[in-house]
Amino acid sequence: QVQLVESGGGLVQAGGSLRLSCAASGSIFSLNAMAWYRQAPGKQRELVAHITSSGIANYTDSVKGRFTISRDNAKNTVYLQMNNLEHEDTAVYYCNAEVAILQMDQIHVLDYWGKGTLVTVSS
Numbered sequence: 001q002v003q004l005v006e007s008g009g010g011l012v013q014a015g016g017s018l019r020l021s022c023a024a025s026g027s028i029f030s031l032n033a034m035a036w037y038r039q040a041p042g043k044q045r046e047l048v049a050h051i052t053s054s055g056i057a058n059y060t061d062s063v064k065g066r067f068t069i070s071r072d073n074a075k076n077t078v079y080l081q082m083n084n085l086e087h088e089d090t091a092v093y094y095c096n097a098e099v100a101i102l103q104m105d106q107i108h109v110l111d112y113w114g115k116g117t118l119v120t121v122s123s
Contacts, residue, residue, distance in 0.1 A: 002026035002112050004095045009117030012085055016121070020080040022095030022114055029107060032098040034071055034078040038091035038119075045094070049080060062088070087123040092116040 008020040024031060032053050039045040049069035051057045057069050068081040078095060095114035100107050 001101060002028060002097075002099050002110070004097055004112050004114035006093065006095050006114045006117040009093060009119045011120045011122065014085060014087055014121055014123050016085050017081070017083045018085065018119060020082070020093055020095075020117060020119075022078045022097075024076040024078075024097055024099065024112070027101050028076060029100040029102045031073065031076055032100060032109065034069075034098070035096045036069060036078070036080045037094045037096055038089075039094070039116075040088075040091040043091075048093070051078065082119070085119075085121045087121050090119060090121045092118050 003025050004022055006020060006022045008018060012018055035050040036048045037045050038048050047060060048063055049059045049067055051069045051071055059067060066084045071078045094116045097112050098109060099112055100109050
């Protein structure tokens with residue numbers, strides 16, 4: 001019903017930049033909060049950045065000042081601008097969205113995930 005598709009991952013040298021995008025499509029009544037998570041090899045998935053429907057953003061401490069989350073509500077898209085990348089940022093990055101859908105004349109709020117995009121930072 002709803003698909004999240006990430007793009008923009010790749011290989012970059014330490015100190016470089018990447019911009020991730022995540023486009024939501026399908027039977028969307030409204031997009032609520034959106035977020036980026038990441039999972040490094042051998043580690044648990046962690047929240048990187050979160051943005052509310054009104055644009056209020058929060059970040060995990062390790063990326064504050066380097067990453068910026070933003071969203072384009074007209075395009076149902078969330079972005080993650082990553083600057084001054086470090087080797088420790090290497091991970092698969094996943095998009096997450098809280099989506100309201102209309103089913104049988106009722107609004108249901110469900111959580112959706114993208115399949116992930118790999119970011120590799122060489123030191």
